[in-house]
Amino acid sequence: MKMRFVTISAAVAAVLLLPGTAHAQNVSFSKDLVPILREQCVKCHSTRQPSGGFAVSTFAAIEKGGKGGKALAPKPDDSRLIKYLEGTLQPKMPIGGSLTKEQIAKFRAWITQGGKSDVDVGLVVIPDSAIPAVKTPVIAVKVPVLPEALALAWSKDNKFLAIGTYKTVLIVDPSTGQRIGELKGHADKIHDLQLSPDGKILAAAGGPPAQQGEIKLWDTTTWKEIRTIVGHTDYIYSISWSPDNKRIATASYDKTIKVFDATTGSEVSTLKDHADAVYAVAFDPTGNLLASGSADRSVKVWDVKSGKRIYTLAGHTDTVYSLAWNPKGNQITSVGADKTVRTWNVNPQSGNQARNVTAHDKAVEEVAYSPDGNAMATVSDDKSVKIWNAANGSTTHHIKDLGDGLQSVVFSPDSKLIAIGGYDGTVRIINAADGKTVSTIIEMPKAAPAPAAKPPAAVPAKPTPAKTDAKPRSR
Numbered sequence: 001m002k003m004r005f006v007t008i009s010a011a012v013a014a015v016l017l018l019p020g021t022a023h024a025q026n027v028s029f030s031k032d033l034v035p036i037l038r039e040q041c042v043k044c045h046s047t048r049q050p051s052g053g054f055a056v057s058t059f060a061a062i063e064k065g066g067k068g069g070k071a072l073a074p075k076p077d078d079s080r081l082i083k084y085l086e087g088t089l090q091p092k093m094p095i096g097g098s099l100t101k102e103q104i105a106k107f108r109a110w111i112t113q114g115g116k117s118d119v120d121v122g123l124v125v126i127p128d129s130a131i132p133a134v135k136t137p138v139i140a141v142k143v144p145v146l147p148e149a150l151a152l153a154w155s156k157d158n159k160f161l162a163i164g165t166y167k168t169v170l171i172v173d174p175s176t177g178q179r180i181g182e183l184k185g186h187a188d189k190i191h192d193l194q195l196s197p198d199g200k201i202l203a204a205a206g207g208p209p210a211q212q213g214e215i216k217l218w219d220t221t222t223w224k225e226i227r228t229i230v231g232h233t234d235y236i237y238s239i240s241w242s243p244d245n246k247r248i249a250t251a252s253y254d255k256t257i258k259v260f261d262a263t264t265g266s267e268v269s270t271l272k273d274h275a276d277a278v279y280a281v282a283f284d285p286t287g288n289l290l291a292s293g294s295a296d297r298s299v300k301v302w303d304v305k306s307g308k309r310i311y312t313l314a315g316h317t318d319t320v321y322s323l324a325w326n327p328k329g330n331q332i333t334s335v336g337a338d339k340t341v342r343t344w345n346v347n348p349q350s351g352n353q354a355r356n357v358t359a360h361d362k363a364v365e366e367v368a369y370s371p372d373g374n375a376m377a378t379v380s381d382d383k384s385v386k387i388w389n390a391a392n393g394s395t396t397h398h399i400k401d402l403g404d405g406l407q408s409v410v411f412s413p414d415s416k417l418i419a420i421g422g423y424d425g426t427v428r429i430i431n432a433a434d435g436k437t438v439s440t441i442i443e444m445p446k447a448a449p450a451p452a453a454k455p456p457a458a459v460p461a462k463p464t465p466a467k468t469d470a471k472p473r474s475r
């Protein structure tokens with residue numbers, strides 16, 4: 001019985017691997033491929049949240065491709081879809097899972113046969129509602145943690161740098177690169193990491209896409225989990241602690257901002273006024289105001305107590321990805337897809353634009369102020385970092401060719417260094433005074449057993465084949 005099964009499936013596989021022969025079996029888009037896409041891909045490639053700009057909801061969307069270009073080509077070897085499935089383009093798809101050889105062979109055979117749809121090209125073959133509900137038990141994946149560094153937090157005592165990756169937060173010593181710990185159990189990518197102002201708690205935010213937002217709170221002395229807070233109906237992209245360590249504000253793809261009580265985990269309020277996904281949120285130094293930035297191109301300032309929007313700062317011509325208050329609390333700097341860095345003069349009643357600089361060649365992903373308030377730093381999809389004089393808005397350093405998909409930047413507590421990270425997993429420490437790289441901390445944990453911590457200040461070669469033209473993913 002077993003024998004026969006193996007023979008048959010091997011024969012089927014052989015036929016599929018040799019498409020174009022007289023025996024090649026026709027692969028049906030709707031019958032053979034849609035079930036795989038539904039099972040393995042749609043949770044990250046829905047119409048509502050097309051990772052990498054790529055949706056699998058209709059044949060038309062698949063044919064259109066994603067941010068990196070068309071997914072299909074006449075030959076399987078030239079098709080980016082196949083390259084992502086086989087891992088010659090990174091990150092290998094599906095993230096957090098993998099297809100069998102037979103399944104990949106089906107995609108190959110289908111492309112060889114012309115890559116056509118057997119149903120109307122606009123038919124929604126996988127509706128967003130097919131995305132598994134949040135109740136579905138989370139399946140533990142045994143794949144290596146992805147080489148990503150999407151969020152960073154630097155402790156005030158300079159003892160550790162927290163690096164948010166896929167499902168795991170790495171804790172490293174910023175001066176040596178030695179690994180101190182690994183915080184596991186997060187639902188998905190970690191989009192933001194913020195230390196409580198008293199330094200006692202590290203909050204890590206993200207959540208399963210299109211399902212809910214999740215924040216895990218970690219005790220920074222014992223590295224034990226304190227609690228998990230859930231809320232929202234989609235990813236959380238940004239979080240901020242109130243100065244009194246009591247509240248956490250969250251910005252979500254579900255277009256809302258929420259405020260949670262950090263000690264109980266209960267939801268305090270929901271702030272609604274943005275017309276699209278909210279990517280950034282930050283308390284002002286008094287804790288009375290919140291600022292938020294959204295895909296609706298606006299920056300809004302809110303009264304925390306009443307939960308009411310006080311005013312809107314309009315000017316950005318595309319999605320606002322990040323914002324920060326200066327330590328004095330009289331200016332907000334916001335950045336985003338329109339490549340600009342805008343600084344606004346603000347007070348509790350109103351605000352106006354003080355400066356607007358087209359700063360980078362591509363989207364600006366994050367902005368941070370130095371703790372002393374003298375400098376700012378921005379990271380962009382153009383692979384570069386800019387360091388700014390916060391007082392006059394001039395650029396003091398422009399450091400280029402730092403790798404694809406830079407997402408995160410944070411200053412050291414003494415304002416002298418910056419750490420940057422992104423989708424390629426590299427974390428660099430740069431001297432803010434001269435723009436030189438001080439060290440490169442690369443942490444790419446393999447599947448168990450975890451590798452030994454890297455030797456101090458080493459600049460190791462990248463362990464993953466990085467021959468990729470993969471574009472930084474969509475937010």
Ligand code: HEC
Pocket residue numbers: 036037040041042043044045051052053054065066067068069071080081084090091093094095096099423470471472473474
């Ligand atoms: C857990 C989430 C997740 C799953 C599951 C997943 N993907 Fe992706 N996919 C992503 C992300 C994130 C990107 C963007 C990666 C980047 O460019 O760095 C991406 C990018 C892609 C791209 C490139 C888009 C472009 O043009 O840049 C293709 C093609 C793709 N995925 C196909 C698939 C297929 C096919 C499956 C199912 C077999 C799948 N993915 C499953 C998250 C996922």
